Amino acid sequence: MHMLDDESALPAVLQGRRWRELDIYEAPDWYDVDYAGYRGEEAFYRLILERCVKDGRLVVELGAGTGRLALRFASAGFRVHAVEPAPAMRAHLLTKARAAGLSDAARFSVEDAVAATFAPPDPPALVMFPFNGLLHLRTMEELLASFAHVRAQLAPDGRFAIDCTGPYWDAMLFGPTAWGRADERVHHTSGALVHTCDRCAYDSATRQMRIDIRYLLDGHDEGVQIELRQTMWTWQQVLGALVRAGFVIEQQLGDVDLAPFDEGSPRLLVCAAIAPGR
Numbered sequence: 001m002h003m004l005d006d007e008s009a010l011p012a013v014l015q016g017r018r019w020r021e022l023d024i025y026e027a028p029d030w031y032d033v034d035y036a037g038y039r040g041e042e043a044f045y046r047l048i049l050e051r052c053v054k055d056g057r058l059v060v061e062l063g064a065g066t067g068r069l070a071l072r073f074a075s076a077g078f079r080v081h082a083v084e085p086a087p088a089m090r091a092h093l094l095t096k097a098r099a100a101g102l103s104d105a106a107r108f109s110v111e112d113a114v115a116a117t118f119a120p121p122d123p124p125a126l127v128m129f130p131f132n133g134l135l136h137l138r139t140m141e142e143l144l145a146s147f148a149h150v151r152a153q154l155a156p157d158g159r160f161a162i163d164c165t166g167p168y169w170d171a172m173l174f175g176p177t178a179w180g181r182a183d184e185r186v187h188h189t190s191g192a193l194v195h196t197c198d199r200c201a202y203d204s205a206t207r208q209m210r211i212d213i214r215y216l217l218d219g220h221d222e223g224v225q226i227e228l229r230q231t232m233w234t235w236q237q238v239l240g241a242l243v244r245a246g247f248v249i250e251q252q253l254g255d256v257d258l259a260p261f262d263e264g265s266p267r268l269l270v271c272a273a274i275a276p277g278r
């Protein structure tokens with residue numbers, strides 16, 4: 001048995017089950033089990049929205065997912081254009097938007113595109129790429145092309161805001177981890193008990209971290225195993241790519257509580273403006 005498949009550290013409820021394997025963005029309902037209720041970085045974006053987005057100007061969310069932020073900001077009255085490439089996430093987002101009464105396309109629109117290709121209905125006052133979205137960009141060329149495309153779409157006084165985690169240095173240094181970190185969740189719609197665990201492996205050639213997460217509804221024999229791949233960008237690479245793409249850093253914070261940024265910060269939150277003369 002490969003050490004990654006070792007389940008011996010898990011509680012009995014998570015051992016010897018059958019698993020249906022999916023990419024994370026093929027499983028929007030399971031995405032919401034972990035994240036629908038998470039509000040961490042919302043205050044950061046809300047403060048930028050209140051400061052920079054006036055008079056019905058447009059906000060774009062890149063990688064809007066199931067609408068965790070986009071739907072809240074649209075419901076608060078902001079005009080939101082949600083960009084989401086994964087069909088299942090987009091379908092889930094549209095269902096939730098209808099349920100929230102966001103049926104006026106002039107106020108809430110959804111586009112099947114990526115950060116390097118999106119076409120907003122008018123130049124946005126704010127483009128945001130939250131919650132590790134940019135860790136899905138796999139190469140420096142893609143990162144730069146995405147940031148340059150954002151700059152080209154923005155209104156001249158527009159802002160670009162991002163937040164992402166730093167590299168998972170421990171997992172990168174100490175090698176793959178077998179199944180562990182067993183935990184429990186409450187299903188966000190049914191209230192059912194969900195058992196969860198994960199494992200990870202880093203490929204230094206591609207700088208991709210692969211994280212597998214299992215979810216098992218209590219009392220069931222078969223669960224889902226979702227795969228998440230993220231590029232381990234360093235802070236310096238992200239900040240450098242912003243500058244190379246024509247931005248100046250206006251605000252740089254180190255966590256969702258708006259703590260100042262330093263090299264030991266758990267997250268990087270940035271609000272950038274278009275550099276003068278670019």
Ligand SMILES: C[S@@+](CC[C@H](N)C(=O)[O-])C[C@H]1O[C@@H](n2cnc3c(N)ncnc32)[C@H](O)[C@@H]1O
Binds near residue numbers: 035063064130137
């Ligand atoms: C971590 S989720 C964040 C979802 C949502 N913004 C949130 O805060 O819950 C990242 C999202 O980015 C999307 N995505 C992946 N590659 C992308 C790209 N190149 N451009 C834009 N979005 C992308 C994924 O499909 C996924 O829905």
